[in-house]
Amino acid sequence: MFDIKKIYEPTCLQEALDIYQNNPQLKVIAGGTDVLINLRHGKYEEVELLSLQRVKGLDEIKMLDDGTIEIGALTTFTKIFRNDLINEHIPILAEAAVSMGGPQIRNIATIGGNICNGAVSADSAPALLTLNALLVLETAMGSRTVPLTEFYAGPGKVKLQPSEILTKILITKENYTNFKGKYIKFSNRKAMDIAMIGVAVLLNTTDNRVNDLRIALGVSAPTPIRCYEAEKVSIGLELTEDNLKTISEMTLLDAKPRDSWRGSKAYREHLIKVLTYRALRELRGDN
Amino acid sequence: MEELKKKISFIVNGEQVSLEVDIRTSLLEVLRNELHLTGVKQGCGVGECGACTVLIDGEPIDSCIYLAVWADGKHITTIEGLAKNGKLSKVQEAYVDEGAIQCGFCTPGLVLTTTALVEKGEHLTDEEIKREISGHFCRCTGYQKIFAAVKKVLENK
Numbered sequence: 018m019f020d021i022k023k024i025y026e027p028t029c030l031q032e033a034l035d036i037y038q039n040n041p042q043l044k045v046i047a048g049g050t051d052v053l054i055n056l057r058h059g060k061y062e063e064v065e066l067l068s069l070q071r072v073k074g075l076d077e078i079k080m081l082d083d084g085t086i087e088i089g090a091l092t093t094f095t096k097i098f099r100n101d102l103i104n105e106h107i108p109i110l111a112e113a114a115v116s117m118g119g120p121q122i123r124n125i126a127t128i129g130g131n132i133c134n135g136a137v138s139a140d141s142a143p144a145l146l147t148l149n150a151l152l153v154l155e156t157a158m159g160s161r162t163v164p165l166t167e168f169y170a171g172p173g174k175v176k177l178q179p180s181e182i183l184t185k186i187l188i189t190k191e192n193y194t195n196f197k198g199k200y201i202k203f204s205n206r207k208a209m210d211i212a213m214i215g216v217a218v219l220l221n222t223t224d225n226r227v228n229d230l231r232i233a234l235g236v237s238a239p240t241p242i243r244c245y246e247a248e249k250v251s252i253g254l255e256l257t258e259d260n261l262k263t264i265s266e267m268t269l270l271d272a273k274p275r276d277s278w279r280g281s282k283a284y285r286e287h288l289i290k291v292l293t294y295r296a297l298r299e300l301r302g303d304n
Numbered sequence: 305m306e307e308l309k310k311k312i313s314f315i316v317n318g319e320q321v322s323l324e325v326d327i328r329t330s331l332l333e334v335l336r337n338e339l340h341l342t343g344v345k346q347g348c349g350v351g352e353c354g355a356c357t358v359l360i361d362g363e364p365i366d367s368c369i370y371l372a373v374w375a376d377g378k379h380i381t382t383i384e385g386l387a388k389n390g391k392l393s394k395v396q397e398a399y400v401d402e403g404a405i406q407c408g409f410c411t412p413g414l415v416l417t418t419t420a421l422v423e424k425g426e427h428l429t430d431e432e433i434k435r436e437i438s439g440h441f442c443r444c445t446g447y448q449k450i451f452a453a454v455k456k457v458l459e460n461k
């Protein structure tokens with residue numbers, strides 16, 4: 018049994034926001050694949066849950082008039098990786114979605130839960146960071162939009178205000194048009210494993226020269242990060258072998274991996290370089 | 305302690321069921337302990353092994369990390385719901401024919417996941433088949449025969 022004292026099951030967002038406003042002590046639960054594991058491990062006691070399972074309308078993926086792609090926070094990873102809009106415009110996110118967990122987990126785990134859980138290994142994070150994803154956070158009093166890059170507070174911690182619910186993820190048109198992307202998840206096992214390193218690369222080029230390159234890493238620092246140093250240097254560079262190597266080396270200026278049982282710091286540093294290089298080569302069109 | 309109970313109604317293997325559940329329980333616990341559907345197995349209890357897989361509105365879900373109250377209004381299929389009039393389903397037969405069963409602990413979950421693939425009429429590559437059954441641990445067979453059974457039944461469709 019889970020140590021649950023009470024559960025609210027609102028059926029619409031407004032109801033959920035109102036309940037949360039009046040009961041800020043509630044623990045939000047979406048797919049439960051982090052919350053219920055924590056409960057199983059005794060991390061919370063007599064928890065009061067605010068379940069979003071029955072909230073309607075937050076599991077849709079659509080394109081807005083200005084070309085922004087909007088993803089409801091309750092969208093499952095299965096739905097993301099099978100969605101046509103995602104596969105056509107931001108395939109890097111489909112790649113990340115299908116790399117996480119196994120089918121049964123993907124059938125219920127939500128992208129909003131993945132972001133709000135704040136794990137450094139969250140598979141959606143590197144891809145969303147390269148896409149400059151924006152988060153729409155709502156309370157009963159109003160809403161705010163925050164870039165994902167500014168949402169992390171520390172290991173496993175995000176800047177959610179009391180009674181705030183993540184409702185949507187936005188990816189604006191200029192952040193996916195003319196970009197090609199690649200997510201590489203490196204883990205000990207091929208299936209059902211947490212990343213040892215996750216590398217996302219998003220690239221926009223003209224005539225083999227970099228207009229805009231974005232590199233983001235999972236499990237390489239206390240939170241998922243962007244490699245701004247390497248990105249800055251890359252602008253205008255031709256995608257030669259030497260330049261790809263230089264860019265890949267420079268990711269280590271931002272990465273601060275550590276030792277863990279999954280992999281040592283030295284091995285992780287090696288992986289960050291090699292996987293960034295591999296992703297870049299693939300995006301350049303090599304195989 | 306009123307708050308710890310909730311009445312739910314759902315359809316289990318085609319039959320309407322209404323009962324009061326403890327909000328602290330998983331669907332796995334309700335299926336096994338209240339409805340005596342012991343074909344649903346508990347392995348890890350934390351979403352890793354897939355032994356507890358059931359179909360919820362046709363999708364494979366780990367019932368050990370699914371709250372019982374969430375099942376209200378859903379269609380649930382367990383392994384007990386597959387054979388009709390004493391006759392095994394096509395998927396079950398394929399598992400038997402291919403010798404894909406040893407101790408049988410992982411089998412209910414795998415058969416249900418395979419059933420979902422068949423019902424969706426999926427055409428899958430070998431790699432995709434492996435991916436779709438990767439949420440199930442089998443400690444006995446080494447997976448080859450399970451893979452063969454899934455492939456067989458998907459192709460015969």
Ligand SMILES: Cc1cc2nc3c(=O)[nH]c(=O)nc-3n(C[C@H](O)[C@H](O)[C@H](O)COP(=O)(O)OP(=O)(O)OC[C@H]3O[C@@H](n4cnc5c(N)ncnc54)[C@H](O)[C@@H]3O)c2cc1C
Binds near residue numbers: 045119128136
């Ligand atoms: C077997 C297993 C394998 C896994 N493998 C992976 C993997 O490979 N990669 C990976 O990245 N993760 C993995 N996970 C972790 C987990 O599945 C993901 O983090 C998942 O996306 C969490 O989503 P959820 O909807 O289940 O979140 P929940 O558990 O419901 O919630 C997670 C956290 O986010 C908060 N929250 C959820 N939704 C909202 C919202 N809309 N607004 C505000 N707060 C919210 C909750 O309060 C909680 O703190 C795995 C988990 C399991 C059990």
Ligand code: FES
Binds near residue numbers: 345348355
């Ligand atoms: S018992 Fe549910 S996944 Fe292992």
Ligand code: FES
Binds near residue numbers: 405406408409442445
């Ligand atoms: S047959 Fe024994 S675990 Fe699969």
